[in-house]
Amino acid sequence: MSFASSLIISPNVEISPSIFGFLDSVRDGSQILDSSRFFSRNRVANLMNKKQKRVNHSHSTELKYPILCQGGYGSVIAASMVANPAGEMAVSAEEKVYNVVLKQAALVKRQLRTAGELDVKPDIVLPGTLSLLNEAYDRCGEVCAEYAKTFSLGTMLMTPERQKAIWAIYVWCRRTDELVDGPNASHITPSALDRWEARLEDLFQGRPFDMLDAALADTVTKFPVDIQPFKDMIEGMRMDLRKSKYKNFDELYLYCYYVAGTVGLMSVPVMGVAPDSQASTESVYNAALALGIANQLTNILRDVGEDARRGRIYLPQDELAQAGLSDEDIFAGRVTDKWRNFMKNQIKRARLFFDEAEKGVLELNKASRWPVWASLLLYRQILDEIEANDYNNFTKRAYVSKAKKLLALPMAYARSLLSP
Numbered sequence: 001m002s003f004a005s006s007l008i009i010s011p012n013v014e015i016s017p018s019i020f021g022f023l024d025s026v027r028d029g030s031q032i033l034d035s036s037r038f039f040s041r042n043r044v045a046n047l048m049n050k051k052q053k054r055v056n057h058s059h060s061t062e063l064k065y066p067i068l069c070q071g072g073y074g075s076v077i078a079a080s081m082v083a084n085p086a087g088e089m090a091v092s093a094e095e096k097v098y099n100v101v102l103k104q105a106a107l108v109k110r111q112l113r114t115a116g117e118l119d120v121k122p123d124i125v126l127p128g129t130l131s132l133l134n135e136a137y138d139r140c141g142e143v144c145a146e147y148a149k150t151f152s153l154g155t156m157l158m159t160p161e162r163q164k165a166i167w168a169i170y171v172w173c174r175r176t177d178e179l180v181d182g183p184n185a186s187h188i189t190p191s192a193l194d195r196w197e198a199r200l201e202d203l204f205q206g207r208p209f210d211m212l213d214a215a216l217a218d219t220v221t222k223f224p225v226d227i228q229p230f231k232d233m234i235e236g237m238r239m240d241l242r243k244s245k246y247k248n249f250d251e252l253y254l255y256c257y258y259v260a261g262t263v264g265l266m267s268v269p270v271m272g273v274a275p276d277s278q279a280s281t282e283s284v285y286n287a288a289l290a291l292g293i294a295n296q297l298t299n300i301l302r303d304v305g306e307d308a309r310r311g312r313i314y315l316p317q318d319e320l321a322q323a324g325l326s327d328e329d330i331f332a333g334r335v336t337d338k339w340r341n342f343m344k345n346q347i348k349r350a351r352l353f354f355d356e357a358e359k360g361v362l363e364l365n366k367a368s369r370w371p372v373w374a375s376l377l378l379y380r381q382i383l384d385e386i387e388a389n390d391y392n393n394f395t396k397r398a399y400v401s402k403a404k405k406l407l408a409l410p411m412a413y414a415r416s417l418l419s420p
């Protein structure tokens with residue numbers, strides 16, 4: 001893909017010709033972040049009150065915990081509060097993420113009310129900007145088609161406004177991921193991520209840095225999209241820079257929320273909930289979060305060997321130990337019965353998150369369901385492929401064949417016609 005020329009839309013705003021233009025400006029000194037700020041620690045009583053309130057609040061708040069405790073997973077998936085070595089109770093990742101979900105749902109509800117139930121605001125056209133904006137969105141569409149063809153095809157039924165907005169969000173996420181995962185990843189430092197975050201804040205204030213940012217800046221004026229999930233995704237990238245192992249599922253869950261659950265929270269305000277849906281906004285957000293977590297867990301299970309070769313183990317250390325496995329086994333890539341059993345449980349857990357997500361897709365606007373089903377069906381099949389490879393995810397990459405990918409599209413389409 002080549003983006004030929006650099007454009008200037010105002011004396012201060014340069015539009016970079018490359019989707020990864022930002023990378024050219026990030027080679028600098030590093031700054032170590034304090035990891036302790038990830039877990040805010042509260043007093044027990046405080047937490048107990050909060051938890052009690054949540055349980056009493058509505059049926060939607062019960063969604064997550066029963067699911068997480070199903071099928072013997074109560075002990076594997078994190079409890080909502082954990083004691084730190086000093087005996088204080090700390091907020092678990094699940095609790096922390098759930099609070100973001102509630103906040104996002106409340107924000108959307110409030111904004112929809114004030115906008116008179118309109119979820120798409122009209123264009124504010126300044127002379128000369130509209131064609132540039134269209135060009136920016138077109139480029140987002142091209143990037144999307146290049147990196148995620150099936151998903152991009154799946155957006156075809158969405159209204160043009162929604163489709164463009166999803167493209168813009170996709171491109172911002174892809175660029176963010178590329179910072180730590182792309183060819184220039186070794187040059188990325190925490191302070192580079194700080195600058196990426198400052199740029200995000202600017203675009204939310206209507207001051208985009210380049211053309212692709214301009215598309216997102218426009219999107220966030222039209223849809224009730226909040227900055228928090230975007231900031232959280234950057235936090236996930238920081239986590240990736242400083243961590244190469246995860247003590248338990250609670251830590252991994254937080255990481256999965258940061259890098260993928262956030263995508264669900266960014267997308268729902270654009271995709272919209274079906275007007276006749278009886279579901280609570282919170283439960284739809286919860287399902288969106290679950291799809292992100294499911295996708296990321298699957299991604300991790302698929303890439304165990306590849307990650308190990310980069311010195312990374314995303315699998316929870318305590319669960320590995322319980323299964324009688326060591327880091328050494330992972331680095332050596334030993335496919336043993338212990339490994340197969342361990343993998344069976346990990347796959348089972350990822351599927352629980354997919355099941356949770358399925359309930360929410362039905363509640364989305366009909367025209368938005370297709371790409372979501374496509375993403376869900378395709379990603380879930382990766383788990384089947386890991387099984388088909390007899391759990392050798394060290395040297396065999398589990399991938400969904402082109403034929404199966406093509407078949408997923410009509411299947412996803414058929415599902416998108418189903419009502420709750």
Ligand SMILES: CC(C)=CCC/C(C)=C/CC/C(C)=C/CC/C(C)=C/[C@@H]1[C@@H](COP(=O)(O)OP(=O)(O)O)[C@]1(C)CC/C=C(\C)CC/C=C(\C)CCC=C(C)C
Nearest residue numbers: 170173174177260263264267287288292295296360371375
């Ligand atoms: C309709 C739809 C699917 C919309 C989402 C589109 C969108 C904005 C995607 C952004 C994806 C992205 C680039 C995220 C950056 C971080 C990242 C790479 C996460 C991993 C994605 C897979 O990418 P890939 O296989 O290319 O991974 P590698 O970089 O090669 O390792 C993730 C595994 C996570 C992606 C998460 C989602 C697609 C979540 C989608 C959830 C929803 C759209 C919510 C749906 C709503 C309900 C109610 C279920």
Ligand SMILES: [Mn+2]
Nearest residue numbers: 177178181182
């Ligand atoms: Mn990646």
